[in-house]
Amino acid sequence: MIDDTQPLLQVEQVRKLFPLKTAGSLVPLRAARRTALLHAVDGVDLSIGRGESVGLVGESGCGKSTLVRLITRTLDPTEGSIRFRGEDIGGIPASRFARVPQRKLIQMVFQDPTDSLNPRYTARDTIAEPLRLLGNLSGTALSDRIEAIAALVQMPRELLGRFPHQLSGGQKARVGIARAVALEPSLLILDEPTAALDVSVQAVILHLLADLREKLGMSYLFVSHDLNIVRLLCDRVMVMYLGRIVESGPARQVFEAPRHPYTRALLSAIPGLGGEASRRIRLEGDPTSPVDPDPGRCRFHGRCPKGQDACTRSSPSLVQMAPGHAVACHFPESA
Amino acid sequence: MTELAGLRHVRYVLADNPVTAGAFALFGFFVLLALFGPWLAPFDPLATSPDKVLQPPSAAHWFGTDQLGRDILSRVIVATGLDFGMALAAVLLSFGLGCALGACAGYYGGWIDRSVSRLADTIMAFPLFVLAMAIVAALGNSVENIIYATAIINLPFYIRVARSEVNVRRNAGFVEAARLSGNTEARILAFHLFPNILPPVMVQISLNMGWAILNAAGLSFIGLGVRPPQPEWGIMVAEGASYMISGEWWVSFFPGMVLMLAVFCFNLLGDGLRDMIDPRRRT
Numbered sequence: 001m002i003d004d005t006q007p008l009l010q011v012e013q014v015r016k017l018f019p020l021k022t023a024g025s026l027v028p029l030r031a032a033r034r035t036a037l038l039h040a041v042d043g044v045d046l047s048i049g050r051g052e053s054v055g056l057v058g059e060s061g062c063g064k065s066t067l068v069r070l071i072t073r074t075l076d077p078t079e080g081s082i083r084f085r086g087e088d089i090g091g092i093p094a095s096r097f098a099r100v101p102q103r104k105l106i107q108m109v110f111q112d113p114t115d116s117l118n119p120r121y122t123a124r125d126t127i128a129e130p131l132r133l134l135g136n137l138s139g140t141a142l143s144d145r146i147e148a149i150a151a152l153v154q155m156p157r158e159l160l161g162r163f164p165h166q167l168s169g170g171q172k173a174r175v176g177i178a179r180a181v182a183l184e185p186s187l188l189i190l191d192e193p194t195a196a197l198d199v200s201v202q203a204v205i206l207h208l209l210a211d212l213r214e215k216l217g218m219s220y221l222f223v224s225h226d227l228n229i230v231r232l233l234c235d236r237v238m239v240m241y242l243g244r245i246v247e248s249g250p251a252r253q254v255f256e257a258p259r260h261p262y263t264r265a266l267l268s269a270i271p272g273l274g275g276e277a278s279r280r281i282r283l284e285g286d287p288t289s290p291v292d293p294d295p296g297r298c299r300f301h302g303r304c305p306k307g308q309d310a311c312t313r314s315s316p317s318l319v320q321m322a323p324g325h326a327v328a329c330h331f332p333e334s335a
Numbered sequence: 336m337t338e339l340a341g342l343r344h345v346r347y348v349l350a351d352n353p354v355t356a357g358a359f360a361l362f363g364f365f366v367l368l369a370l371f372g373p374w375l376a377p378f379d380p381l382a383t384s385p386d387k388v389l390q391p392p393s394a395a396h397w398f399g400t401d402q403l404g405r406d407i408l409s410r411v412i413v414a415t416g417l418d419f420g421m422a423l424a425a426v427l428l429s430f431g432l433g434c435a436l437g438a439c440a441g442y443y444g445g446w447i448d449r450s451v452s453r454l455a456d457t458i459m460a461f462p463l464f465v466l467a468m469a470i471v472a473a474l475g476n477s478v479e480n481i482i483y484a485t486a487i488i489n490l491p492f493y494i495r496v497a498r499s500e501v502n503v504r505r506n507a508g509f510v511e512a513a514r515l516s517g518n519t520e521a522r523i524l525a526f527h528l529f530p531n532i533l534p535p536v537m538v539q540i541s542l543n544m545g546w547a548i549l550n551a552a553g554l555s556f557i558g559l560g561v562r563p564p565q566p567e568w569g570i571m572v573a574e575g576a577s578y579m580i581s582g583e584w585w586v587s588f589f590p591g592m593v594l595m596l597a598v599f600c601f602n603l604l605g606d607g608l609r610d611m612i613d614p615r616r617r618t
Contacts, residue, residue: 074515095519099519104517108512111508116508117509118527119531120531129518130515134516
């Protein structure tokens with residue numbers, strides 16, 4: 001039934017456009033009103049293999065979160081297809097997705113462990129919920145499973161009865177992870193899982209995540225702007241800029257020999273210990289507006305250090321430069 | 336959470352705040368009166384005695400007697416049940432309906448939000464007491480209709496509190512996480528958002544109880560709803576009002592004082608309830 005040759009997740013040409021409210025007159029004039037569209041995700045292709053760990057990086061507002069919400073199916077795509085284990089799940093309305101068998105296979109660890117835990121649910125309640133609703137567990141089977149998962153995320157049993165405000169940041173992060181892995185999903189999306197944590201706790205949580213992936217055989221989609229974490233944990237990296245993937249490839253290749261000028265700038269901004277400040281590439285200018293962008297022009301033009309006239313005439317598409325390494329740029333760096 | 340921890344928390348809040356403890360004690364006293372009023376009252380509240388008309392407070396009649404010789408203390412005690420019952424029913428009605436409407440408006444937005452908000456605005460546009468009078472006059476002069484009228488005029492407050500509290504939380508991480516845990520939208524609203532809006536709504540309930548009592552008594556005062564022989568604080572104040580000038584102050588003073596005390600008690604209760612229900616105050 002399940003086709004093993006298919007990638008776990010395959011997203012094709014997916015777009016999400018948000019209509020913006022236009023500041024109109026009090027009496028709306030139908031003819032004069034044309035809603036502006038915010039192109040949050042604008043034609044993204046991506047695939048995640050079984051057991052693979054993929055990093056998604058990009059600056060704030062580039063559409064990472066929208067893409068994640070499309071993949072977790074809490075938001076409906078405007079266009080494009082999302083296939084999970086060969087089955088099209090992009091067409092199922094988000095409002096109905098809670099009752100679909102794929103729900104328990106796609107789970108997520110949220111960015112802010114405080115915000116993502118219901119303040120009125122104890123750790124036990126929070127972990128129990130997916131098991132009850134999606135795993136159909138109850139009674140002793142449920143409490144046994146909760147304790148097994150708590151042990152898996154190395155959370156002391158005594159903490160299960162506590163409310164979020166009685167837990168530390170790292171403990172809250174563990175509850176969030178426990179909830180996400182409780183049903184042993186095949187795809188786990190991690191939205192900056194360590195961004196809200198202390199550096200000391202970050203390392204512990206990252207180790208835990210790496211361990212869990214091995215134990216449960218999950219695929220990871222790791223969303224982050226901490227490039228060092230992505231480098232450590234991911235097999236493959238995708239770089240997103242204004243709703244599009246501008247570079248994707250094996251993590252090593254992308255980090256060692258970035259082809260896209262934006263990726264180069266991003267990587268040069270990683271704070272290092274060496275005195276390499278002079279090598280930092282500074283991007284001038286402001287990003288293009290994501291509201292009704294000109295389709296016939298490179299989105300990065302205006303900030304790109306290599307921008308030329310050709311960049312204003314057509315928008316580059318992703319082109320395979322090396323096996324598995326694709327870049328969307330008219331003037332990519334040579335390897 | 337275990338029941339034991341819950342009880343310990345209630346005790347902690349009470350010990351921490353003596354005013355709240357006092358309000359709760361007073362509330363408990365009123366509840367006792369409301370439940371067991373007919374057995375606690377020293378005299379029959381309806382029995383008239385022409386030989387003891389308009390007697391001032393004495394050892395036998397602590398609150399004195401009224402123009403028909405009825406014992407005011409007994410009438411005040413027995414009236415507690417009716418006044419509390421009317422207020423409680425009205426508040427529960429507007430709490431249930433108002434929270435459901437307001438929470439849906441705040442969660443789903445769009446046309447639901449627009450129509451519910453306009454409904455609340457429309458009710459608020461009337462002078463509320465006059466609206467209540469009009470509703471009772473239109474529906475008919477009965478105790479149930481006083482309850483409906485009081486519920487309707489309190490509705491906008493619940494709608495607004497529920498709407499705004501849900502609205503600020505609908506994009507919270509835990510709501511999105513609840514979706515991934517398999518909750519449908521209706522379940523999220525009922526089991527994730529609703530418990531979180533309870534603390535502010537609880538305060539509203541308590542403030543509203545006082546107000547609802549005042550409203551029900553007010554309607555009775557002007558002669559709507561409760562019929563005369565029945566003891567009710569509003570009617571008793573109204574009946575005694577004409578004797579104030581001639582010096583028989585006790586006829587309306589005691590029912591009025593008890594009414595004031597009840598409203599005061601509920602206003603104090605609000606803060607205490609919020610502390611008890613808010614898990615962040617749990618230690």
